Amino acid sequence: MKVVLREKILRANDEIAEENRKALRHKDLLTINLVSSPGAGKTTLLEKTIAWLRERIRIAVIEGDVYTTKDAERIAGQGVDVVQINTQGGCHLDAHMVGQAMTQMDLNNVDLLVIENVGNLVCPAGFDLGEDFKVAVLSATEGGDKVAKYPVVFQKAEAVVLNKADLIPFTDFDLPGVQGEILGMHPGIPIFVTSARTGEGVEQWCNWLEQKVENKRKGMQG
Amino acid sequence: MKVVLREKILRANDEIAEENRKALRHKDLLTINLVSSPGAGKTTLLEKTIAWLRERIRIAVIEGDVYTTKDAERIAGQGVDVVQINTQGGCHLDAHMVGQAMTQMDLNNVDLLVIENVGNLVCPAGFDLGEDFKVAVLSATEGGDKVAKYPVVFQKAEAVVLNKADLIPFTDFDLPGVQGEILGMHPGIPIFVTSARTGEGVEQWCNWLEQKVENKRKGMQG
Numbered sequence: 001m002k003v004v005l006r007e008k009i010l011r012a013n014d015e016i017a018e019e020n021r022k023a024l025r026h027k028d029l030l031t032i033n034l035v036s037s038p039g040a041g042k043t044t045l046l047e048k049t050i051a052w053l054r055e056r057i058r059i060a061v062i063e064g065d066v067y068t069t070k071d072a073e074r075i076a077g078q079g080v081d082v083v084q085i086n087t088q089g090g091c092h093l094d095a096h097m098v099g100q101a102m103t104q105m106d107l108n109n110v111d112l113l114v115i116e117n118v119g120n121l122v123c124p125a126g127f128d129l130g131e132d133f134k135v136a137v138l139s140a141t142e143g144g145d146k147v148a149k150y151p152v153v154f155q156k157a158e159a160v161v162l163n164k165a166d167l168i169p170f171t172d173f174d175l176p177g178v179q180g181e182i183l184g185m186h187p188g189i190p191i192f193v194t195s196a197r198t199g200e201g202v203e204q205w206c207n208w209l210e211q212k213v214e215n216k217r218k219g220m221q222g
Numbered sequence: 223m224k225v226v227l228r229e230k231i232l233r234a235n236d237e238i239a240e241e242n243r244k245a246l247r248h249k250d251l252l253t254i255n256l257v258s259s260p261g262a263g264k265t266t267l268l269e270k271t272i273a274w275l276r277e278r279i280r281i282a283v284i285e286g287d288v289y290t291t292k293d294a295e296r297i298a299g300q301g302v303d304v305v306q307i308n309t310q311g312g313c314h315l316d317a318h319m320v321g322q323a324m325t326q327m328d329l330n331n332v333d334l335l336v337i338e339n340v341g342n343l344v345c346p347a348g349f350d351l352g353e354d355f356k357v358a359v360l361s362a363t364e365g366g367d368k369v370a371k372y373p374v375v376f377q378k379a380e381a382v383v384l385n386k387a388d389l390i391p392f393t394d395f396d397l398p399g400v401q402g403e404i405l406g407m408h409p410g411i412p413i414f415v416t417s418a419r420t421g422e423g424v425e426q427w428c429n430w431l432e433q434k435v436e437n438k439r440k441g442m443q444g
Contacts, residue, residue, distance in 0.1 A: 014251060036354050037260040038343045038372060066344060080335070089374070091313060091344035091386025119371070121260045122313035122342055141363035141389065142261025149290050150260060152311070167363065170392055171420070196396070 012128055017095035020102065020130025024113065030216040031113040033129050033208075034138035035153050037146070041163040043071045044196035045137060045205075047112060050078040053112070053204040057213055060110045063103045064118045065092040071116060079106030081105060093125035095130055112213050125152040132216065133158035140164045141171060144178035147185060154182055159190045161205060166195035234277040237350055240319035242324065242352025246335065252438040253335040254349050254431075255373050258359035259368070260341030263385040265293045266418035267359060267427075270295060270338060274428040275334070281436055284323045284334045286315040286340045293338060303327060314345035317352055328387055334435050343368065347375040355380035355439065362386045365401035370405060384429060388417035390431045 014101040020100060023033050034042045050059055061082040072084035076195050083101040085093060105114065115131060117124040125134075136157035138146055147154055154160065160182055168175060189207050190208060194201035246253050258263045272281055285294040285305040294306035305323040307315060322339060329335065337353060339346040347356075358379035360368055364385050369376055376382065382404055392399060401413055412430060416423035 037364075039259060039361070039369050067369060067373065070367055070371060083379070089344075089348070118344065119259070119368075120313070120342060120344055120415070122311075122340065123345070126311070139261070139363065141361065141386065142259075146260050146341075149287060149292065151289065164363065165312055167392055168391060170389055 002007045010126065013025060014097045016099055017128035017130040019093055020099050020155060022130075023099075023102065024107070024130060027107045027110065027219070028217060029107060029110050029113055030213045031115065031131040033115045033117060033122045033124070033131035033134045033135055034137060035121070035144055035157070035201065036119060037121045037139070040119070040137045040139040040142065041139050041196045042116050043074055045163060045194065045202070046116060047074060047078055047163060047211065048196050048199060048202045049114075049206055050080055052202060053210060054078070054080065055057060057111045058109055059112045059114065060105055062093075062098060062105075062115045063111065064116055066090070067079045074084070075116075081110075087118060089116060090144075091120050092127050093117050093129055094127050098129045112209070112215070121146065121150040121153055125150075125156055133151075133214075134157050137161045137163055138178075140168045140173040140175070143172075144174055144181065147178060151185055154185050157186070157189065159192065159205075159208065162193045163196055164193060165193050165200055166198045224433050226419065232348065235317045238321055239350035239352040242317055242321050245321075245324065246329070246352060246359070249329045249332065249404075250334055251332050251409060252435045253337065253351075253353040255337045255339060255346070255353040255356045256359060257346045257379070258340045258341060258358050259343045259361070259364055262341070262359045262361040262364065263418045264338050264341070264359050267383060267385060267416065267424070268338060269296060269405055270418050270421060270424045271336075271428055271431065272297070272302055274424060275432060276300070276302065279333045279432060280331055282327055282329065283334065284315075284320060284327075284335065284337045286292060286319075286338055289342060297338075305389045309340060313340060313342050314349050315339050315351055316330070316349050320351045322431040333439070334431070343375055347378055349370075354434075357381050357383060358399075359383045359385055360391045362395040362397070365394075368398055369400060369403045373407060376411075379408070379411065381414065381427075381430065384413060384415045385418055387415045387422055388420045426431055
């Protein structure tokens with residue numbers, strides 16, 4: 001019975017996700033869905049990304065969190081529009097929540113909509129929100145075995161950000177080994193090695209993202 | 223409808239958890255449920271805990287993981303009995319899974335049963351497995367805001383292990399501030415500051431745990 005209901009939930013979710021996707025396509029903007037464990041650095045990465053791109057790209061953010069508005073307050077501090085979704089115990093965003101949040105935003109003058117999911121490497125992987133693609137953020141301090149342990153998110157993502165690279169010298173993290181493991185699981189996927197805290201690697205990630213926004217504007221795939 | 227079903231699932235789970243608890247009480251052993259984000263260091267902490275305690279305490283382990291047997295292999299390397307549960311996409315262990323795992327173990331000569339949950343700071347908090355208590359593991363590299371963002375697990379836990387303390391000097395982690403936040407949320411809860419990698423603080427955690435095993439043997443509460 002659990003399984004049947006899960007299928008029903010997923011089917012309903014996918015239908016709403018398609019509606020979101022159509023509405024977003026109509027606005028001609030790129031939408032990404034940031035997924036990671038708690039504390040991998042999604043919000044700091046997003047702060048740095050906004051600071052880097054905001055002169056050239058108009059950005060809006062939907063923040064997912066279980067209970068708090070902490071991340072939304074940080075993002076609002078960057079001077080962009082942000083809507084907070086509190087899941088009240090729920091472990092991931094779903095397409096309905098995102099659709100509701102979209103109704104509270106003016107997306108007509110936005111080039112890039114970033115959805116920061118609830119910190120969770122399992123559940124968000126299974127839920128399409130209507131985004132163009134997912135980006136997986138993995139912090140070096142979590143350890144390299146997370147790629148094999150949480151494969152779905154790395155298979156579904158269109159890029160991986162390996163964050164907290166400034167801490168690699170103090171850990172056992174095997175950077176080339178983990179990059180190889182990600183590429184073995186998802187051949188050709190771009191991997192950005194960053195430290196959102198120090199700013200290392202943020203430029204490369206932002207350049208790639210800006211190109212994606214540009215391609216979307218021109219109506220190209222990807 | 224989702225909510226109703228969730229209540230049904232939780233009620234069924236709680237009934238099975240009570241059956242597990244009765245069976246475990248009959249064996250006179252202490253059972254703990256380790257909960258954390260992916261990569262907080264549960265498995266390394268458990269390896270060090272087994273190494274520290276195994277001369278005096280007989281330990282068995284139930285390992286939860288979405289797909290792999292990586293952690294179970296590491297724990298088996300410590301020379302203790304271990305049963306792996308793969309949730310196949312599921313984001314937490316439930317009492318039924320644990321009850322099934324228990325039937326595959328000889329618990330007659332065990333003093334401490336450790337259940338290592340799936341790496342997830344949201345979903346495992348809501349599921350009683352029949353354990354005596356939960357222990358929350360938080361790594362310093364995840365950042366101190368995780369206490370407020372994932373309150374339920376810190377409210378329900380009987381102890382907190384603040385792990386990866388060796389990396390604190392290289393981060394913005396405010397140790398006294400986070401300890402204060404945990405204590406504000408759960409007054410009096412023991413907090414162990416550890417680095418499972420270097421061994422720092424493992425002794426204090428193990429001494430506390432050994433006392434809990436001892437108290438359980440003597441039939442005392444807690």
